[in-house]
Amino acid sequence: MLKTVAAAVAERAGGGDLWTLSSARELYDLPFNDLLYQSHTVHRTNFDANRVQLSKLLNIKTGGCPEDCGYCSQSAHHASGVTASKLMKLQDVVSEARKAMENGATRYCMGAAWRSPKPRDEAAIVAMVKAVKSLGLETCMTLGMLSPEQAETFANAGLDYYNHNIDTSESFYPEIITSHSFGDRLETLARVREAGIKVCSGGILGMGETVDDRIDMLVTLANLETPPESVPINLLIPMPGSRLANASPVDPIAFIRIIALARLMMPSSSVRLTAGRTAMSDEMQALCLFAGANSIFIGDTLLTATNPGQDRDSSLLGRLGITPITVEKSGEL
Numbered sequence: 001m002l003k004t005v006a007a008a009v010a011e012r013a014g015g016g017d018l019w020t021l022s023s024a025r026e027l028y029d030l031p032f033n034d035l036l037y038q039s040h041t042v043h044r045t046n047f048d049a050n051r052v053q054l055s056k057l058l059n060i061k062t063g064g065c066p067e068d069c070g071y072c073s074q075s076a077h078h079a080s081g082v083t084a085s086k087l088m089k090l091q092d093v094v095s096e097a098r099k100a101m102e103n104g105a106t107r108y109c110m111g112a113a114w115r116s117p118k119p120r121d122e123a124a125i126v127a128m129v130k131a132v133k134s135l136g137l138e139t140c141m142t143l144g145m146l147s148p149e150q151a152e153t154f155a156n157a158g159l160d161y162y163n164h165n166i167d168t169s170e171s172f173y174p175e176i177i178t179s180h181s182f183g184d185r186l187e188t189l190a191r192v193r194e195a196g197i198k199v200c201s202g203g204i205l206g207m208g209e210t211v212d213d214r215i216d217m218l219v220t221l222a223n224l225e226t227p228p229e230s231v232p233i234n235l236l237i238p239m240p241g242s243r244l245a246n247a248s249p250v251d252p253i254a255f256i257r258i259i260a261l262a263r264l265m266m267p268s269s270s271v272r273l274t275a276g277r278t279a280m281s282d283e284m285q286a287l288c289l290f291a292g293a294n295s296i297f298i299g300d301t302l303l304t305a306t307n308p309g310q311d312r313d314s315s316l317l318g319r320l321g322i323t324p325i326t327v328e329k330s331g332e333l
Helices: 002-013 021-028 032-046 090-102 119-134 149-157 182-195 211-222 253-264 282-293 310-319 326-331
Strands: 050-060 107-112 137-142 162-163 199-200 202-203 230-235 270-273 295-297
Touching: 002 050, 002 137, 021 211, 021 253, 032 253, 032 282, 050 090, 090 119, 107 119, 107 162, 119 137, 119 149, 137 270, 149 182, 162 230, 182 199, 199 230, 202 211, 202 253, 211 253, 230 253, 253 282, 270 282, 282 310
Parallel strands: 050 107, 050 295, 107 137, 137 162, 162 199, 202 230, 230 270, 270 295
Antiparallel strands: none
């Protein structure tokens, strides 16, 4: 089995057979050491295993979202205590971007709690993309669903990535979100791709889904005509007031297995260790990085949730001998 894994991964990455739930589950169920050996081997083939990209996520518009995503503290359907805000001013966004650069970030993500951007906000978004990009940072936006025209507008502004997570499997999705469909998510990803923007899409573990749901989420992403260049994997942070406030924790080994599987199924994609790191031990994070994750989000907060501070991240990466990439080398990931 071990001798055939690399060949199977290479064949699918080269346009061979599509992934199935059973073929992906076969990899997921490998003995843990064998799975990590395979994923780390594939990781080293495509990336420098001792480099990591530091990303920063800024909430440019908080709260008041009309969507009913069960995990989200920014949904207007939840009594989470998050107050809705207006869109940030350009100068404030640029100021925060400069701070992120000073702390080592080479990727800057901007998120707004919207169902989709309103026409009146598009000019401001374009200005943010251009200003942040001019600093030398890789840009990413997550603004909800996009029309073809909006995707084209942001592409023309020079946006590098657009994030729109599919969150989970298609079958489990209605248990988490009812205000828009799984198909709506895929439609936005297609529009982003058609506009020439790189796709950032992943999911969340810990919402009550099964192991097969987690794997099927990766199957959906890996089987896109062009898999996402960026795949964020989130560990649910149960937010007070949300429908998933009392969700059960995810087994750390199961989480690491999904990181490894994402690396095997999407060998050349950046696998991003995203929300939930405050609940992870240093050892768990180290294994995620070994298994194939090559990006983390820095800063004390991630949208409305807590995030490990710079001191903890610097300590961990230093102990592991992992070096953050620089702006000049950001194209490596």
